[in-house]
Amino acid sequence: MAVVVTSTLVKPRALAGAPLRATQDPRWVRWLLTGIALGFLAFFLLLPLAAVFGEALRRGVGAYFAAVGDADALASVKLTLIAALISVPANVVFGVAAAWCIAKYSFRGKSLLTTLIDLPFAVSPVISGLIYVLVFGAQGWLGPWLIEHDVKIIFAVPGIVLATTFVTFPFVARELIPLMQAQGSEEEYAAITLGANGWQTFWRVTLPNIKWGLLYGVILCNARAMGEFGAVSVVSGHIRGETNTMPLHVEILYNEYNFVGAFAVASLLAVLALVTLVLKSIVEWRHAHAHVQAHAR
């Protein structure tokens, strides 16, 4: 045993010309693989990102801000925010409820339920929109009734909210289920034993424990909600200034050859994506930190 300890303390790689460890690659392999990885990521990730901002600013800063401040562009920003503000909280409530019943109890059909929650991720965005047309469209199940009562869902804001809710459905739940399963229920049992009721236990014990996982799910859910294109495209009807979300407005401007306008709105979405990545990294770091502290206790 003592021999092993000394050998790790000496750190053989610090010695010049020392043989490589079994887990180390020769220097040329390291350089080659790092080069390939960096080249691949630069080509497929950095170049498209640079293209968005480069094209948006091609006619100068003035044209950029004129495009961003356009009335239709602002209307699309507003609609995107509305869709996210309804669908994200709805999926948060669902995610917490689903994680509570799946992680805290055992019942038959639990693994089937967990699989069904992931189902929307396996559905093509276009089909996610189509199925709501089949239910609420003029030809759909509820179509005649809706027309009779003058309720518009498809080609209107409610359809956009529904399609957005569908494509972002699993994000919060799939973050919380494994987290709450790993945390167990001991702290909740203790709270109940000490006389807390169910809601008090949830707000004061469970929620503080899951807050980072919840925030992580919300960040991912929100990014997808604001950026969804295919599903929303099917149900929106593309009415300028009324049923255009930001990604749809990008498409319209692009197809009208208004490239500066399209890339200017696209650049706002790219900034949103970058902010999402930064927040996600921070939460991952805090989460890992909290985890380590909890274990240290």
Added chain:
Amino acid sequence: MSLLRKQHSVLPGFGLSLGFTLAYLGLIVLVPLSAAFLKTAGMSWADFVAAVASPRVMAAYRLSFFASLAAASVNAFFGLIVAWVLVRYAFPGKRILDALVDLPFALPTAVAGIALTAIYAKNGWLGQWLEPQGVKIAFTEIGVFVALTFIGLPFVVRTLQPVLEELQPELEEAAASLGANRWQTIARVLLPELFPALLTGFALSFARALGEYGSVVFISGNMPMRTEIVPLLIITKLEQYDYRGATAIAVVMLTASFGLLLLINLIQKWSRRHHRV
């Protein structure tokens, strides 16, 4: 409730949380999805076959299948290298690069689509150099492949990373001390350990590529029989008010996606068992 027999628990809220979960799942996901299957069930078999197996639709299946396969393969190869480099080596900017791998998840697909077109179109950033050489990417099958590679990029990296991090150094040390050279260690010891995760990442990337719409439609040019993907065909049929035709193709796609989802679950189950032994 008799079907969903629960174990006795002192925690309250089982009925409320399960009831809400089932109601929400049913209303948002299951009922609308069943609408697609029921709509198609009302079609005659001949109509169904005519809708899902016409030459134009077959050409779209072929393109979607092979472009997704090629994109997932490229992502499996480069994803393995990227994951290896991010876990094993140290270099400046590594944390930023690691975070950036998720960009295709965070960037709206329409934005990716127009950005890739701006790069590869005839007068684009790279296109202006490539087209004189006779390499056409935008508005060809290669363009579809490039877009699908972009959106599937994170899957292989993200499924491999945790497995690579948990690999015991003893595995490689044992192989080396028994006389294996580095290549033998990688081929016979590391790759078999990584294989289930690699396969999962490949399947996830493939499944995502099959259904992708936003990033492809701008760069593909959408020519019938040549660069038309299956999701676009559904949109085209919808715009022609051919709801039955659109739904029939959707049902074929849904069946394929659910089959893939099942396959991915089986791979993961198999790899967990493989790991325990």
